[in-house]
Amino acid sequence: MNIVEIKNLTKVYKLYEKQSDRLKEVLSPFRKSYHKDFYALKDISLNVEKGEALGIIGVNGSGKSTLLKIITGVLSQTSGTVEVHGKVSALLELGAGFNPEYTGLENIYLNGTMMGYSKKEIDERLNDILEFADIGEFINQPVKQYSSGMFVRLAFALSINVHPDILIVDEALSVGDIFFQAKCFKKISDMKNEGTTIIMVTHDMGSILKYCDRALLLNKGDMVTIGNPHDTVDAYKRILAGADAGETKEAKDSKINPSIYGNGKAEIFEYGIYDKKGEKTNVILKGEEFSVREKIKINDDIEEPIFTFTIKDKKGLDLTGTNSSMENKNIGKVKKGDEFEISWTQVMMLERGEYLISISVTGFEAGTHTVYHRLYDIMNIIVLSNSDKVGIFDQSTTLNIKKI
Numbered sequence: 001m002n003i004v005e006i007k008n009l010t011k012v013y014k015l016y017e018k019q020s021d022r023l024k025e026v027l028s029p030f031r032k033s034y035h036k037d038f039y040a041l042k043d044i045s046l047n048v049e050k051g052e053a054l055g056i057i058g059v060n061g062s063g064k065s066t067l068l069k070i071i072t073g074v075l076s077q078t079s080g081t082v083e084v085h086g087k088v089s090a091l092l093e094l095g096a097g098f099n100p101e102y103t104g105l106e107n108i109y110l111n112g113t114m115m116g117y118s119k120k121e122i123d124e125r126l127n128d129i130l131e132f133a134d135i136g137e138f139i140n141q142p143v144k145q146y147s148s149g150m151f152v153r154l155a156f157a158l159s160i161n162v163h164p165d166i167l168i169v170d171e172a173l174s175v176g177d178i179f180f181q182a183k184c185f186k187k188i189s190d191m192k193n194e195g196t197t198i199i200m201v202t203h204d205m206g207s208i209l210k211y212c213d214r215a216l217l218l219n220k221g222d223m224v225t226i227g228n229p230h231d232t233v234d235a236y237k238r239i240l241a242g243a244d245a246g247e248t249k250e251a252k253d254s255k256i257n258p259s260i261y262g263n264g265k266a267e268i269f270e271y272g273i274y275d276k277k278g279e280k281t282n283v284i285l286k287g288e289e290f291s292v293r294e295k296i297k298i299n300d301d302i303e304e305p306i307f308t309f310t311i312k313d314k315k316g317l318d319l320t321g322t323n324s325s326m327e328n329k330n331i332g333k334v335k336k337g338d339e340f341e342i343s344w345t346q347v348m349m350l351e352r353g354e355y356l357i358s359i360s361v362t363g364f365e366a367g368t369h370t371v372y373h374r375l376y377d378i379m380n381i382i383v384l385s386n387s388d389k390v391g392i393f394d395q396s397t398t399l400n401i402k403k404i
Contacts, residue, residue: 002085003166003197004048004071009080011041011066011221040066042221044080050165053188053198055212055229057205057236062218064201068092068170071199086165086197089115091155100144104135104154107143111158125161132187133157153180160187166197185211205233205283206352210386233384237281265302266361266372270295273357273381284348286385286394291345294359296373298338305334305372308360309344311381319350319392323362349394352385 014035016022021034028034041063048054056064069075070082072090097114098107108129112122130139133153138146143154159167167188189211192198202208208215208229215232217224217239225235271294272280284290292309307329310321322344324330331340360374389395 001050002047003050003052004085004199005081005083006047006071007045007081009041009044009067009070009082010039010078011063011070011075012078013038013040039221041070041077041218044218044223046216046223046226048197048199050086050197051192051195052214053192053200053212055208055215055232056199056201056218057203057208057215057232058218058224059239061220063221064218065092065170067218068168068199068201072168084166087116087162088166088168089159089162089164090168090170091152091159092168092170098143098151098155101142103141104133104139104143104146104150107154108158112162115162117162125163128161129154129157132161132183149180156184160184160191164196166199167191168199170201171203205236205382206384206386206388208233209285209384233283233285234277234279237275237283238279240281240283260373260375260378262361262371262373264373265298265300266305267297267299268294268359268361268373268375269297271359271375271378273379282380283382283384286348286350286352286383286387287396289345289347291343292357292359292379293344294342296340296342296361298334298336298340300336302334302363302372303365304330304332305361305363307340307342308358308362310358311350312356312358312377313392314354314356319355348383349396350383351392351394352383352388353392355381355383357381 015038016025016035025032025034044063044067056067058064066075068090069092070077071084072088072092074090074092097111099110102110108126109119109122112125113119117125133139133156135146135150135153138150139154143151146154156169159169169188185207188198188200192211198211200207200212212229214227215229216226217232217235219239224239225232271292273282273284274291274293275281275284276289294307296305296307298305306323306325308321308323311319313319324342334340356377357379358374358376359378360376361372362374363370363372387394389397
């Protein structure tokens with residue numbers, strides 16, 4: 001049974017260079033156009049089944065939030081149809097619908113009423129809401145005094161405890177602390193098991209892989225693909241890498257300002273991260289094979305260069321690394337003009353998170369360690385996981401339990 005049915009959905013915004021152009025267009029006797037059409041969504045068609053968890057992914061500006069707002073009725077479409085069969089609870093923007101002058105308790109009743117619940121129905125759910133939000137005496141304070149974390153705790157607690165047919169979440173959970181996020185995702189999983197339909201927008205691909213039955217990929221308002229989460233995430237990774245749609249804003253924003261130094265006797269002139277399919281990306285799933293590749297040009301004779309590779313966390317702590325000497329790949333003397341292609345291939349065992357990669361060419365001259373070319377924090381790598389462990393890496397543990 002389809003609980004959401006979307007057919008040929010399009011949302012167009014009129015963009016004006018100047019505010020006065022809007023008035024000129026309205027008053028033009030010849031209906032002259034002074035605007036450009038911006039398609040936030042283009043001819044989107046899809047169905048969501050009852051009890052399904054659908055993830056929506058895409059770069060910033062791809063139309064994800066616009067689609068959710070149209071489903072919830074916050075926005076109206078330009079053309080096409082949207083049919084929703086059931087009661088919707090939506091957590092779209094932090095504190096949306098909250099009156100900042102009202103207390104948390106007053107906002108619970110205000111928002112509950114807006115969702116169509118009577119005071120008696122809210123009374124029956126109040127203890128569950130307060131227990132889940134866990135903000136103590138702040139429930140009686142104006143929400144304008146709340147931190148962003150308190151906002152999202154209260155908003156999410158209200159959204160899930162009104163027992164909706166459809167729960168819609170748009171990135172809001174990224175605000176809470178890690179313990180509250182875990183609590184929320186546990187609740188989302190429980191709700192899904194109880195038959196609630198979940199529609200979520202998130203940049204956390206691990207959550208897409210772990211919780212969603214299907215994933216929808218949007219790009220510049222177009223529906224790129226919908227289906228198996230792993231396949232959809234792979235398609236998203238290609239977009240992030242610039243393979244399908246040029247370099248995206250997120251790809252540009254993720255670039256590191258590295259520290260580059262060395263005496264120039266060697267030069268790393270090309271580098272990248274590649275997944276198990278050989279596709280360039282900076283998003284790797286835990287447990288999968290990946291490679292860091294580089295091309296190096298020798299600019300002067302070197303007695304014996306050493307190639308290095310290191311992964312660090314955001315705080316600068318070295319987590320793992322190796323070099324050609326440690327790997328017993330000593331290549332001996334090299335000459336000016338020589339070129340080498342290096343590939344560091346391993347299985348990703350780090351836990352979910354974002355890490356930094358450094359690479360270099362070094363060596364020893366007269367017994368002194370010498371850096372020929374070092375690219376420090378030159379790449380970032382995002383690790384996804386659908387099976388989290390405690391700490392920073394997975395020991396690939398096998399657990400056996402038997403009754404004796």
